[in-house]
Every structure is written in C-alpha cells, then in structure tokens.
Amino acid sequence: MAIAPEPAGRPDTAPAAQAPLLVVEDIVKRFATPDGELIAVDHVSFDVKPGEFVGVIGPSGCGKSTLFNIIGGLLDDYEGTVRVAGERVRGPHPAIGMIFQEESTFPWRSVIDNVAFPLEIAGMGRRERHERARHFVKLVGLDGFERRYPAQLSGGMRQRVSMARTLASEPKILLMDEPFASLDEQTRLLLGDKVLQIQQQLAQTTLLITHNITEAVQLADRILVMTYRPGRIKRVVDIALPRPRSSQIVSSEAFGRHVAQIWSDLREEASLGLQDEDSAYGRERRA
Amino acid sequence: MSAANPGARHFPLLVGMGALSAFFAGIEILVRIDVINRFIVPMPSQVIASFERVIVEEDVVARFWLTFQEAFIAGAMIAIVGISLGILLYRVEILRRATETWVAAMASAPTVLIYPLFLVIFGRSMWTIVMMGFVAGLPPVILKTIEGLAGTRRVLIEVGRSFNLTARQIFTKIMLPSALPTIFVGVRLGLIFTLINVVGVEFLINFGGLGQLINDLAERYDLAGTYASIAFVILVSVFFFVVTEWVEKCLVPER
Amino acid sequence: MKGGAAPAISAAEVRRLRIVIVLVVLAAWELVARSGLLYRDVVPALPTIARALYALLAGGEFYWHLGVTAGEVAAGMTIGGIGGLAVGLLLGANRFLSEAFERFLYYLGPTPKIIFFPIMIMWFGVGVSSKIAMGALSCFFPVALSTAAGMRQIDRVLIRVGHSFRANAWQMATKVYLPAMRHPVINGVRLGLGVAIIGTLLAETKLSNRGVGFLVIQAYSLFDMPRMYAMLIVLFVVAIGVNALVGRLGGLDAIKRP
Numbered sequence: 001m002a003i004a005p006e007p008a009g010r011p012d013t014a015p016a017a018q019a020p021l022l023v024v025e026d027i028v029k030r031f032a033t034p035d036g037e038l039i040a041v042d043h044v045s046f047d048v049k050p051g052e053f054v055g056v057i058g059p060s061g062c063g064k065s066t067l068f069n070i071i072g073g074l075l076d077d078y079e080g081t082v083r084v085a086g087e088r089v090r091g092p093h094p095a096i097g098m099i100f101q102e103e104s105t106f107p108w109r110s111v112i113d114n115v116a117f118p119l120e121i122a123g124m125g126r127r128e129r130h131e132r133a134r135h136f137v138k139l140v141g142l143d144g145f146e147r148r149y150p151a152q153l154s155g156g157m158r159q160r161v162s163m164a165r166t167l168a169s170e171p172k173i174l175l176m177d178e179p180f181a182s183l184d185e186q187t188r189l190l191l192g193d194k195v196l197q198i199q200q201q202l203a204q205t206t207l208l209i210t211h212n213i214t215e216a217v218q219l220a221d222r223i224l225v226m227t228y229r230p231g232r233i234k235r236v237v238d239i240a241l242p243r244p245r246s247s248q249i250v251s252s253e254a255f256g257r258h259v260a261q262i263w264s265d266l267r268e269e270a271s272l273g274l275q276d277e278d279s280a281y282g283r284e285r286r287a
Numbered sequence: 288m289s290a291a292n293p294g295a296r297h298f299p300l301l302v303g304m305g306a307l308s309a310f311f312a313g314i315e316i317l318v319r320i321d322v323i324n325r326f327i328v329p330m331p332s333q334v335i336a337s338f339e340r341v342i343v344e345e346d347v348v349a350r351f352w353l354t355f356q357e358a359f360i361a362g363a364m365i366a367i368v369g370i371s372l373g374i375l376l377y378r379v380e381i382l383r384r385a386t387e388t389w390v391a392a393m394a395s396a397p398t399v400l401i402y403p404l405f406l407v408i409f410g411r412s413m414w415t416i417v418m419m420g421f422v423a424g425l426p427p428v429i430l431k432t433i434e435g436l437a438g439t440r441r442v443l444i445e446v447g448r449s450f451n452l453t454a455r456q457i458f459t460k461i462m463l464p465s466a467l468p469t470i471f472v473g474v475r476l477g478l479i480f481t482l483i484n485v486v487g488v489e490f491l492i493n494f495g496g497l498g499q500l501i502n503d504l505a506e507r508y509d510l511a512g513t514y515a516s517i518a519f520v521i522l523v524s525v526f527f528f529v530v531t532e533w534v535e536k537c538l539v540p541e542r
Numbered sequence: 543m544k545g546g547a548a549p550a551i552s553a554a555e556v557r558r559l560r561i562v563i564v565l566v567v568l569a570a571w572e573l574v575a576r577s578g579l580l581y582r583d584v585v586p587a588l589p590t591i592a593r594a595l596y597a598l599l600a601g602g603e604f605y606w607h608l609g610v611t612a613g614e615v616a617a618g619m620t621i622g623g624i625g626g627l628a629v630g631l632l633l634g635a636n637r638f639l640s641e642a643f644e645r646f647l648y649y650l651g652p653t654p655k656i657i658f659f660p661i662m663i664m665w666f667g668v669g670v671s672s673k674i675a676m677g678a679l680s681c682f683f684p685v686a687l688s689t690a691a692g693m694r695q696i697d698r699v700l701i702r703v704g705h706s707f708r709a710n711a712w713q714m715a716t717k718v719y720l721p722a723m724r725h726p727v728i729n730g731v732r733l734g735l736g737v738a739i740i741g742t743l744l745a746e747t748k749l750s751n752r753g754v755g756f757l758v759i760q761a762y763s764l765f766d767m768p769r770m771y772a773m774l775i776v777l778f779v780v781a782i783g784v785n786a787l788v789g790r791l792g793g794l795d796a797i798k799r800p
Contacts, residue, residue: 395736
C-alpha cells in the first residue's frame with residue numbers, strides 16, 4: 001500500500017488558510033440534579049475546517065454526548081453558539097448529518113428504504129430516491145442487501161446502514177457519536193477503514209465523538225481531549241499520521257506514541273469518573 | 288433520576304383527583320339545573336348518600352364475602368391447574384407443539400358464552416360461577432408458564448450444569464425461579480379474567496354476590512343504588528388489583 | 543428451547559397426536575352422551591349436534607342475527623377504537639396527562655364491563671344502541687392503554703433520527719411514530735376486539751330480542767341443547783378467525799413491511 005506523504009484527494013493542502021466550516025463557541029450546558037447543578041459542558045470552543053477530521057475524546061460522563069446533541073441541534077437549552085458555514089444552528093441543520101451511538105435503523109424499513117429516508121423526507125420521488133440511495137448503499141459496501149430488513153443483518157451491517165442513511169442526506173459535516181460503541185474490536189477497526197475510505201472519497205468533513213483512543217487516533221487529524229465533569233477541553237493533539245490511512249496503522253510506532261500520550265491525559269479524568277460512579281452506587285445502596 | 292422534591296411528584300396525582308372531583312361536581316350541577324335527565328343520571332351526592340343504605344340494607348359484606356370466595360376458589364384452581372398444565376406442556380414437547388395454539392385460541396375465544404352450559408350442569412349455584420371463572424382464567428396461566436420456562440436464559444442452565452446439578456435440580460432451582468416473574472404475570476392476567484367472569488356471571492344469572500346486587504337494584508329501578516353498587520364493584524376490583532400487585536412485589540423482589 | 547438430547551419431533555407426529563387428541567375427546571363425549579350419566583341432552587350425542595349445526599347453517603334466520611351482532615361489534619369497535627386511540631396518543635405523548643389520568647384507565651380497564659350494562663340501558667335504551675355502547679366501552683380500555691404504552695416504548699433514538707433529518711410533524715407521525723408503535727396498537731385492537739365481542743354478546747344474552755347472544759339464551763331457555771352447542775361452535779370459530787385475521791393484517795408474524 002502506497003502511503004502518500006501529502007493528504008490526497010482533499011480540497012486543499014493548507015486547511016489553516018480556509019474559513020472553518022463548523023464553529024463552536026463558548027458552549028456551557030447545565031443540568032439540574034437532585035444534588036444540585038451539574039455543569040456537563042463548560043466553555044467549550046473549537047472549530048472544524050473543511051475536509052478536516054476532528055475527534056473529541058473523553059471519559060464516560062464528560063458531556064460528549066451532550067455536546068453531540070447541541071451541535072446536532074437536538075438540544076436547545078444551552079449557552080454559547082454553534083455555527084455551520086456561517087449560519088447559526090437552531091434546531092437540526094441540513095448541513096449536519098448525525099450518526100447515533102445506539103442502534104438507529106428503522107426495523108420496519110428495508111435497507112434501501114432506510115437509506116432513502118432523508119430523501120423521502122425531502123420530498124424526492126420513489127424512483128429517484130431509490131437510485132440515489134443505491135449509490136450510498138454501495139458506498140458502505142452493502143450492495144446486494146438492499147431488500148433485507150435490519151433484523152436480518154449483523155450489528156456492523158446495521159451501523160453501516162445508518163451511516164449510508166446519513167451520507168445520503170449529503171451533509172457538509174458528518175457528526176458521529178460513538179458510532180461503533182456496540183461493535184466488537186475487529187469489526188470496529190474494519191469499519192474504521194470504511195470510514196477512512198469514504199471520508200477520502202467524499203472529502204467529508206467529520207466530527208467524531210468517542211471514548212475509544214485507538215479509534216480516535218486511527219481516524220482523526222486532530223483530537224480534542226476532554227476533562228471529566230465539568231467537561232472542558234484539556235488538550236488539543238494533532239495527529240501527524242500520514243493519509244490515506246488504514247487499520248494497519250495501529251501497529252506503527254507513531255500510532256503507539258499518540259495513544260500513549262492521549263492515555264496519559266485521559267487516565268486521570270477516567271479515574272475521577274470511576275470514583276464518582278462508585279460513590280453514586282454506594283449512595284443508592286445506603287438510601 | 289430520583290424525585291427532586293416530593294411535592295412535584297404528587298402534583299399530577301392531585302390534578303387527576305381534582306379533575307375527577309370537578310367532573311362529578313359538574314355532573315351534579317348539570318343534573319340539578321336539569322340539563323341532564325335526573326331519571327337517567329342521579330346526582331353524585333345522591334349516589335354517595337345511598338352508599339350507606341346499600342351497604343346496610345343489601346348486606347354488602349356478605350355479598351362481598353361470597354364473591355370473594357368464588358373468585359378465590361377459581362383463582363386457586365387456575366393457579367394450581369394452570370401452572371401444572373404449563374409445566375406438563377413444557378416438559379412434553381410433542382404435547383406442547385400439538386396443543387399450544389389451541390390454548391392460545393381458547394384465550395381469545397369468547398368462552399364466557401358457555402355459561403348456559405354450566406347453568407345446566409350445576410344449576411344457578413356458586414359452582415356455575417366458580418367454573419366460569421376457572422375456564423376464563425386458565426389459558427393465560429398455562430401460556431405464561433410455558434413462556435417463562437422456555438425463556439430461561441441458557442447461560443443460567445449452563446451455570447447449573449457446571450455445578451453438576453441433576454436435571455430435577457436444574458428445573459426446581461433454576462428454571463422455576465427464573466420463570467416465576469412471567470408465571471406471576473400469567474396468574475395476574477388469569478385472575479383479571481376470573482374476576483370479570485365471576486362478577487359478570489353473577490350479574491347475568493342473577494345469583495350470589497355483587498353482580499346480582501347490581502342486577503337487583505337496576506330491576507327495582509333504584510337509580511342511585513345501582514350507581515352506588517357499580518362504584519362499589521369498581522372499588523373492590525381496584526382493591527383486588529392493588530393487592531395482587533403488592534403480593535407480586537413481595538414474591539418477586541428483583542423486579 | 544429444546545432439550546439437548548431429545549430427538550427432533552416431526553410435523554407429521556404432531557399432526558398425528560392432534561388427531562388422536564381430537565378423536566379421544568370426541569369419543570369420550572359420545573360415551574358420556576350414551577351412558578346417560580348426566581341429564582339427558584346436557585351432553586347430546588355427536589350426530590345430534592352435527593344435525594343441529596347443519597340446520598343452523600342451512601336456515602337463514604341465524605345469519606340475520608349474526609349480522610346484527612357483527613354490526614353491533616363493528617360499530618362498538620369503531621367508536622371505542624377511535625376513542626381509545628385518541629386518548630392513548632394523548633397519554634403517550636404527554637407525561638403529565640399520563641401521570642394524572644392513566645391510573646384511572648389502568649384500574650377501570652380490568653373491571654367487568656358488563657356491570658355497566660344497566661346504565662347503558664338507561665342511557666341508550668334496550669335496543670341495538672346499548673349493545674354498541676357495551677362493545678365500545680369494552681374495547682376502549684385495552685386500545686387506549688396499549689397505545690399509550692406503545693408510544694412510550696418507542697426507541698427514543700428513532701425519534702432523534704427523524705428530527706435530525708428535519709422531518710415535519712406529519713412526517714414524524716406517519717413515518718416514525720405510527721410504524722414504530724404499530725405492534726402494540728394492533729395488539730391492543732386485537733384485545734379490544736375480543737372484549738368487544740364478549741361485551742356485546744353478554745349484553746345480548748342479558749336483555750335483547752335479536753343477535754346471536756339472544757339466540758343462545760333462547761336456545762338455553764327452550765332447553766334446545768344441540769342448537770346451543772351448534773351456535774357456540776360457530777361463534778368460537780368466527781371469533782378465533784377474526785382475531786387471527788386482525789393479527790395477520792397487522793403483520794405481526796412477519797418482519798416485513800406493513
């Protein structure tokens with residue numbers, strides 16, 4: 001496999017010069033809980049440039065999923081602003097495509113009808129939307145399974161259906177929340193390859209939210225490491241791994257260095273989370 | 288998230304109760320100003336006033352006791368016979384495959400209509416009513432017993448095997464306890480059908496407990512008394528279901 | 543779950559056992575009928591029942607009464623079903639309404655509806671209307687409760703998916719909510735249909751001059767047992783058939799499209 005020194009097939013070689021596609025500014029999100037106020041996301045700001053792949057990593061409970069819902073426009077009760085292509089996000093924005101952590105295919109729709117869903121919502125005719133959908137089914141490597149129903153597919157295949165469905169809406173930026181959380185390690189690596197390949201092919205700007213270090217380093221150009229409660233950005237790590245990449249990169253020495261570096265940042269945060277969890281369970285038992 | 292403050296938790300309940308009271312108050316007013324015919328709908332205040340009369344004069348306690356006995360005997364019968372048949376059908380697979388759909392069909396058939404048959408056999412007696420309660424409540428107990436036993440997680444059975452349990456021990460120590468919650472759902476469902484049929488048949492054949500009371504008062508055209516006795520039956524069935532829920536919670540604590 | 547060592551049982555063996563069971567039951571019945579253990583005619587001989595069944599199905603009167611009952615059940619189902627669906631959607635969509643009012647439905651649901659029949663007679667008279675009211679009252683509760691529960695059970699992520707693709711309210715209802723909750727709703731309708739049939743027939747046996755329930759109780763009071771059995775057989779077959787049909791229409795046995 002040829003490893004190109006320069007990122008190939010991407011819109012420009014100097015992303016820094018370009019206006020950012022996604023701007024997240026000073027996001028604060030508070031929740032009321034029985035034990036008082038909880039700040040889930042605390043003054044988080046960052047931006048994503050066109051064609052860039054950014055990963056957000058943090059321990060469980062650091063407010064990653066809250067951030068995902070805010071950027072996706074599914075949560076509106078927060079402070080700060082989110083802009084996509086200069087436009088303020090209020091409610092789900094057509095330029096943002098979301099891929100959810102949970103199993104999210106519609107069990108009553110076949111693969112092709114699942115993928116065609118956003119086109120159907122947009123009012124596209126049956127024949128045309130099926131044709132378009134078929135292209136995206138092929139892109140995720142599920143051609144031949146168009147007429148199957150989600151119950152007849154494996155977990156990894158279903159997650160690819162979700163991915164194709166979101167890609168079919170042709171978002172400017174792809175927003176993924178732990179898309180492979182429910183899959184086993186090997187499937188996860190192989191699907192990571194699929195994501196890399198698609199991202200390469202479509203020059204897809206992507207924001208990936210995850211707690212999996214390997215996954216983040218395998219996929220991202222830049223990783224934002226978050227703290228545990230309140231969720232702040234602790235450090236920004238540039239991943240200087242060549243593109244195009246594949247899952248084979250996990251065995252390289254540079255990869256290991258990045259993983260080790262991020263783990264040393266994350267370790268402390270994750271153990272804070274674990275302590276909190278223990279005391280929460282203890283409290284419940286005593287009550 | 289456990290309740291932030293207890294006042295907020297009870298607020299919907301208060302609103303529900305308030306709406307119910309407001310509804311009855313509205314009926315009261317509409318009847319008083321003759322918008323609603325008072326010979327069709329009595330005033331709620333009259334109904335409440337007739338509660339005491341119905342309880343004292345119509346011997347409600349004895350009637351309740353009779354209905355309770357009928358429901359209790361039928362309930363015990365469906366539990367014993369239903370669970371045994373369920374275990375039998377589960378253990379003898381060919382029997383299960385031959386008859387499970389029949390049992391399911393019985394559950395959806397209007398079995399209550401065979402009450403004239405029991406009327407012929409047992410006459411207008413308590414046993415007609417008990418048998419109707421039994422017939423109606425049996426199928427769900429059988430079906431849920433099979434479902435519960437068949438739904439025992441494989442890994443739990445394998446745990447049993449790894450401890451060298453005998454087949455009998457696996458059944459009594461693992462499968463039966465693991466099926467208990469589902470079996471209980473079946474018994475509760477069966478009890479609901481039993482109670483419906485017991486009171487219903489009492490009403491239809493004009494015999495015995497609470498069902499007959501409603502029939503009597505309606506035939507005497509005692510309007511307020513009829514409504515009061517219906518309200519009493521509703522209270523009894525609410526009480527009955529609250530008690531079964533509570534028993535279920537005690538017997539199946541992990542739920 | 544099959545026992546590990548048990549040999550597989552073929553469909554033919556199951557069929558054979560079924561036939562044996564049916565034959566044994568029929569033979570036992572016939573034996574009791576001929577022995578005269580029970581009162582004469584309580585257990586009539588099989589040929590007598592067969593003749594009564596033939597007479598019932600060959601005559602036109604029965605179909606007219608069956609039509610009356612079917613019409614009452616259909617009308618009751620329509621009224622009670624639509625009412626139940628509307629109330630169920632409200633309770634399922636609004637947590638506050640559900641916490642305030644659902645407990646009333648939950649406790650009223652299992653009370654025997656037939657006890658309301660005297661009131662229904664007072665309100666709607668002794669004719670067809672009071673039977674329709676009984677059917678509607680019976681099927682309202684299961685439909686409302688299972689619709690409300692079905693709506694709450696919808697996988698939240700599917701709703702988020704719908705919103706993320708900016709589906710409007712109508713699209714959300716027709717493309718996400720309704721397909722996602724069709725199983726519980728169909729189940730509620732099935733349950734509702736069962737109790738509506740029972741409610742209507744019982745009301746007919748209590749006080750009526752038409753309908754199958756009336757015919758059954760008439761046969762009983764004339765002590766025409768064979769005719770009563772014949773009608774019960776037809777009723778059971780019809781009720782089980784209709785129930786299975788509703789289940790089939792709802793696509794409950796397939797993962798395929800509705």
